[in-house]
Amino acid sequence: MWVSVIVRPQDEASTFATTSKASPMSESSCRCGPARSFHISRRKSLAALFGAGFAGAFAGAADSASAGASLTPPKPEDERFMRLAIAEAAKGDFPFGAVIVRDGDAFASGRNLGITHDDPTAHSEMMAIRQVIAAGRTDRLRGATLYASGEPCPMCMGAIIWCGIGRVVFAASIVELATKIGQIMVTSEQVAAATPFTTIGITGGVLAAESLALFKG
Numbered sequence: 001m002w003v004s005v006i007v008r009p010q011d012e013a014s015t016f017a018t019t020s021k022a023s024p025m026s027e028s029s030c031r032c033g034p035a036r037s038f039h040i041s042r043r044k045s046l047a048a049l050f051g052a053g054f055a056g057a058f059a060g061a062a063d064s065a066s067a068g069a070s071l072t073p074p075k076p077e078d079e080r081f082m083r084l085a086i087a088e089a090a091k092g093d094f095p096f097g098a099v100i101v102r103d104g105d106a107f108a109s110g111r112n113l114g115i116t117h118d119d120p121t122a123h124s125e126m127m128a129i130r131q132v133i134a135a136g137r138t139d140r141l142r143g144a145t146l147y148a149s150g151e152p153c154p155m156c157m158g159a160i161i162w163c164g165i166g167r168v169v170f171a172a173s174i175v176e177l178a179t180k181i182g183q184i185m186v187t188s189e190q191v192a193a194a195t196p197f198t199t200i201g202i203t204g205g206v207l208a209a210e211s212l213a214l215f216k217g
Contacts, residue, residue, distance in 0.1 A: 068161075068192040068193050068194065068195035068196060068197075068198060068199055068200065069188075069189045069192035069193050069199070069200065069202055070199050070200065070201045070202065071189070071201075071202055071203070072167065072201040072202065072203050073203065074169075074203055074205075074206055075203075077104070078147070078169050078203065078206045079206060079207060081099055081101050081106060081145075081147045081169070082147050082149070082169065082171055082206045082207045083207065083210075084097075084099045084106055084109065084147070085097045085098050085099045085109075085124075085147040085148055085149045085171070086149045086171065086207060086210055086211055086214070088109050088110065088111040088124060088149070089111060089112070089124065089149040089150075089211065089214055090214055091111050092111035092112035092113065092124060093111075093112050093113055093114050093115040093116055094112040094114065094115075094181065095112070095149065095150075095211070095214035095215055096111065096112040096123060096124040096148070096149055096150050097109070097110070097111045097112075097124045097148070097149045098110050098111075098124040098125045098127070098128045098146060098147060098148045098149070099128065099146075099147045100128050100129070100132065100140075100141070100144050100145070100146050100147075100165070101144060101145045101146075101147065102140055102143070102144040102145070107132070107137075107140060108128045108129075108131045108132045109128055109131070110123075110124045110125065110126070110127025110128030110129075110130075110131060111124050111127065112124050112127075113127060121155065123152075123153065123155070123156050124148065124149070124150075125146060125148055125152050125156035125159065125160065126155070126156055126159060128146070129141065129159055129160075129163055138163070141163040141164055141165055142163070142164035142165070142166070143164065143165075143166040144165050144166060144167075145165070145166065145167040145168070145169060145201075146160055146165050146167070146168050146169070147169045147170075147206075148168065148169070148170045148171070149170070149171045149172065149211040149214070150170060150171065150172050150174075150177050150211060151170040151172065151173045151174045151177065151187065151188055151204065152168060152170065152188050153174075153183070153184055153186075154184055154186045154191050157188045157191040157192070158191060160200070161191070161192065161195055161198065161200060164198075165200070166200060166201060167200065167201035167202070167203070168188055168200060168201070168202050168203070169203045169204075169206055170188070170202075170203070170204050170205075170206070171205070171206055171207045171208045171210065171211035171212075172208045172211040172212050173187070173204055173205065173208070174186075174187055174188075175187075176208060176212060177212075180212065180215040181215065188202055188204075189202055
């Protein structure tokens with residue numbers, strides 16, 4: 001039986017830090033918008049949301065590739081498409097951008113619009129995926145490659161897997177991004193490793209320095 005749990009602070013207004021598009025990036029902000037002052041461990045958070053077994057799967061995921069993750073080397077075209085993702089990132093509320101490519105065609109793109117839409121889930125990967133779904137072309141996602149200027153968070157990586165996207169290429173890793181802005185410290189490889197029903201290719205570090213340079217301050 002699936003159980004949905006929503007966790008909210010008692011006084012929501014008191015838990016938000018003030019921020020704006022012009023504010024410098026720091027660990028007190030995340031790509032969703034202003035940071036919430038929850039003092040709870042990652043493991044406890046995952047356990048509360050999904051159950052202890054799910055949290056344990058992430059906590060115990062191997063650092064090396066396993067059944068659900070296939071680490072792949074960069075391809076010749078990766079830098080070209082990653083530059084498109086980085087260009088999208090430069091226009092976002094926070095510097096995150098994504099493009100989705102199939103058969104050499106970059107047919108969808110997205111940038112972080114968390115502040116603009118007042119939507120904590122409006123990450124660049126989600127915006128690109130929603131663009132395809134809104135166009136009624138969900139079939140094009142299966143087997144496609146998603147390029148992201150930053151390594152997908154667990155939410156985005158989960159959506160990527162459920163959509164059947166075959167490969168993810170990212171620039172800056174979550175570890176690198178955490179030096180610039182708040183991150184959930186679960187890697188895309190760990191999410192994929194906890195997914196035994198499919199395998200997804202993962203390539204990291206493509207133009208990472210260019211992506212990180214978009215963070216000011």
